[in-house]
Amino acid sequence: xxxxxxxxxxxxxxxxxxxxxxxxxxxxxxxxxxxxxxxxxxxxxxxxxxxxxxxxxxxxxxxxxxxxxxxxxxxxxxxxxxxxxxxxxxxxxxxxxxxxxxxxxxxxxxxxxxxxxxxxxxxxxxxxxxxxxxxxxxxxxxxxxxxxxxxxxxxxxxxxxxxxxxxxxxxxxxxxxxxxxxxxxxxxxxxxxxxxxxxxxxxxxxxxxxxxxxxxxxxxxxxxxxxxxxxxxxxxxxxxxxxxxxxxxxxxxxxxxxxxxxxxxxxxxxxxxxxxxxxxxxxxxxxxxxxxxxxxxxxxxxxxxxxxxxxxxxxxxxxxxxxxxxxxxxxxxxxxxxxxxxxxxxxxxxxxxxxxxxxxxxxxxxxxxxxxxxxxxxxxxxxxxxxxxxxxxxxxxxxxxxxxxxxxxxxxxxxxxxxxxxxxxxxxxxxxxxxxxxxxxxxxxxxxxxxxxxxxxxxxxxxxxxxxxxxxxxxxxxxxxxxxxxxxxxxxxxxxxxxxxxxxxxxxxxxxxxxxxxxxxxxxxxxxxxxxxxxxxxxxxxxxxxxxxxxxxxxxxxx
Numbered sequence: 330x331x332x333x334x335x336x337x338x339x340x341x342x343x344x345x346x347x348x349x350x351x352x353x354x355x356x357x358x359x360x361x362x363x364x365x366x367x368x369x370x371x372x373x374x375x376x377x378x379x380x381x382x383x384x385x386x387x388x389x390x391x392x393x394x395x396x397x398x399x400x401x402x403x404x405x406x407x408x409x410x411x412x413x414x415x416x417x418x419x420x421x422x423x424x425x426x427x428x429x430x431x432x433x434x435x436x437x438x439x440x441x442x443x444x445x446x447x448x449x450x451x452x453x454x455x456x457x458x459x460x461x462x463x464x465x466x467x468x469x470x471x472x473x474x475x476x477x478x479x480x481x482x483x484x485x486x487x488x489x490x491x492x493x494x495x496x497x498x499x500x501x502x503x504x505x506x507x508x509x510x511x512x513x514x515x516x517x518x519x520x521x522x523x524x525x526x527x528x529x530x531x532x533x534x535x536x537x538x539x540x541x542x543x544x545x546x547x548x549x550x551x552x553x554x555x556x557x558x559x560x561x562x563x564x565x566x567x568x569x570x571x572x573x574x575x576x577x578x579x580x581x582x583x584x585x586x587x588x589x590x591x592x593x594x595x596x597x598x599x600x601x602x603x604x605x606x607x608x609x610x611x612x613x614x615x616x617x618x619x620x621x622x623x624x625x626x627x628x629x630x631x632x633x634x635x636x637x638x639x640x641x642x643x644x645x646x647x648x649x650x651x652x653x654x655x656x657x658x659x660x661x662x663x664x665x666x667x668x669x670x671x672x673x674x675x676x677x678x679x680x681x682x683x684x685x686x687x688x689x690x691x692x693x694x695x696x697x698x699x700x701x702x703x704x705x706x707x708x709x710x711x712x713x714x715x716x717x718x719x720x721x722x723x724x725x726x727x728x729x730x731x732x733x734x735x736x737x738x739x740x741x742x743x744x745x746x747x748x749x750x751x752x753x754x755x756x757x758x759x760x761x762x763x764x765x766x767x768x769x770x771x772x773x774x775x776x777x778x779x780x781x782x783x784x785x786x787x788x789x790x791x792x793x794x795x796x797x798x799x800x801x802x803x804x805x806x807x808x809x810x811x812x813x814x815x816x817x818x819x820x821x822x823x824x825x826x827x828x829x830x831x832x833x834x835x836x837x838x839x840x841x842x843x844x845x846x847x848x849x850x851x852x853x854x855x856x857x858x859x860x861x862x863x864x865x866x867x868x869x870x871x872x873x874x875x876x877x878x879x880x881x882x883x884x885x886x887x888x
Contacts, residue, residue: 380553
C-alpha cells in the first residue's frame with residue numbers, strides 16, 4: 330500500500346543519464362558549490378527557464394550526496410500539491426529509514442491531517458533521529474508560489490511545511506523563479522557556444538562553425554531545445570538543413586511539429602499513449618521494448634529505476650494540447666486505456682482521473698467508491714477531492730448519483746469543509762431504505778453539529794436511526810428466509826434418501842431370471858420356488874410371458 334504512495338507522489342532520485350549529457354556540460358563547479366552549501370546545512374535553490382537543466386543538475390547533486398538516501402518530491406498541480414500527499418510520501422520514506430513517528434500517526438488518523446503543526450513536529454522529530462539527515466529535493470516549487478490572489482490554503486500549508494524543515498534537514502529547491510525559502514540561490518543559464526559544440530561532439534553530430542552559430546542562436550543554449558534539434562538530426566535530416574530551416578526566433582511548436590512528422594507510426598502511437606499519464610507509466614504495460622528504446626535514444630522518453638516511463642515534460646505539454654496531431658477523440662481513448670492500466674495495478678485514484686478525462690464519469694465513480702476508504706488511508710484524499718468535487722451528477726443514474734454525493738461529502742469532511750459537505754449531501758434525494766442513505770444522514774448530522782445547529786443534527790440522527798432500523802428488519806427477514814431454505818433443503822434430502830432406498834427393492838412385476846424360469850419347469854420344485862419369493866409375488870409372469878400360479882402346499886400347479 331505504502332509503496333504506491335511513493336510511486337505516485339514522490340520517489341527516490343533516479344534519472345536517465347543520457348538526457349543529462351547536455352545539461353551537465355560546464356556545470357561541475359556549480360555541482361561542487363551546491364554540495365558544499367548542503368553539507369553546511371544551507372537551503373539551496375536552483376532557478377532558470379524551463380529546459381535549462383535544473384532537474385538534471387539536482388539529480389547529479391543527489392547522486393553525489395554522501396549521506397544517502399535522498400528524498401525527491403515533484404509538485405504537480407491538482408495532483409499532489411497538497412500537504413497530505415507530501416506527508417504520506419515523506420512519512421513512508423522516513424519509515425523506511427527507521428523513523429516511523431509521522432508514518433504511524435498518519436496511519437492512525439486514517440489519512441486525515443487535522444493538525445499541520447503536529448505533523449511538522451513529528452517530521453522534524455523523525456529527521457532528528459536520522460544522523461546524518463537525508464537530503465530533501467523539492468522540484469517544481471513554482472506550483473506553491475502562484476500570484477497572491479491565486480494562493481490557496483493547501484498551497485500555503487505546503488509552503489509553511491517546507492519552510493519548517495529547513496532547520497533540521499538540507500533542502501534542494503527547484504523553480505523557474507527565485508525561491509524565497511533558500512539560503513543560497515543559483516540561476517542557471519543556457520550553454521555557451523563552446524559548450525554547445527561539446528554537446529554536438531558528444532552526440533557524434535558533424536557540424537560546421539556556421540551551423541553551430543545558427544543552432545546556438547536559435548536555441549539560446551537551452552538543453553531541451555538542443556535535444557529537440559538533435560532528435561531532428563537523428564531522424565535523418567542533416568544538421569545543416571535543420572539550421573537552415575529553423576526560424577530566427579525560437580518557435581517550439583513549429584520545431585515539435587517538424588519532429589513529429591519524422592517519427593514512425595508506432596513511435597507516434599506510443600508517445601500519445603504515454604503523454605496522458607500524469608506520473609511515470611509502467612513500462613511493461615505495452616511490450617514494445619524496441620519502440621521505447623528508439624524514443625529513449627531520441628531523448629523524447631526517459632526511464633527511471635522503478636520501471637516507469639515518462640515523456641519529457643515539454644514534449645508532453647506540446648503533444649497533449651495539440652488538437653491537430655492529438656485530437657480529442659483519440660485523447661479520450663488513450664485515457665481509457667490508461668485507466669484500465671491503473672485499475673489493474675490497484676491505483677484506483679489515478680484510474681478515476683483517467684476515466685474522468687475520458688468523459689466516463691460513471692466509471693470514475695464506480696471504480697473509486699468501493700475502494701474509497703483504502704485510497705483515503707493511502708493518502709489520496711486530497712487528490713481525490715480535487716477530482717471529484719468538479720464532477721457533476723447530471724448524467725448519472727440514481728445509484729451513481731448517491732455514491733458521488735457520498736464521496737464528495739466524505740472528502741469534504743476529511744478536509745474540514747463542513748459547509749461544502751452539507752451542500753454535497755443536499756444535492757441528492759436519498760432513498761429511505763439504503764445503507765448510503767443512513768451514511769448520508771450521519772454525515773449531514775455531523776456537518777450541522779459542526780456548523781452550530783445541534784437540534785437539526787439530532788433530527789438527522791433520528792432519521793438515520795429509522796433508516797438503520799428498517800435495514801435491520803430486512804436483515805432479520807433475510808436470516809428467517811435463509812433458515813426456511815435450509816429446512817426445506819434438509820427435508821428434500823431426507824425424502825430423496827427414502828425414495829432411493831425404496832428403489833433398491835425388487836418390483837412386483839419384474840420378469841423372472843433364467844434360473845427361476847428353469848426351476849419352474851419342474852413341478853417338484855414349485856413349492857420351494859414359491860417359498861423363495863416374497864408373498865406379493867405369488868402370481869407373476871414367467872420368462873415366456875405365461876401366468877404362473879403357485880399352489881398351496883400339497884396342491885398341483887398350472888399355467
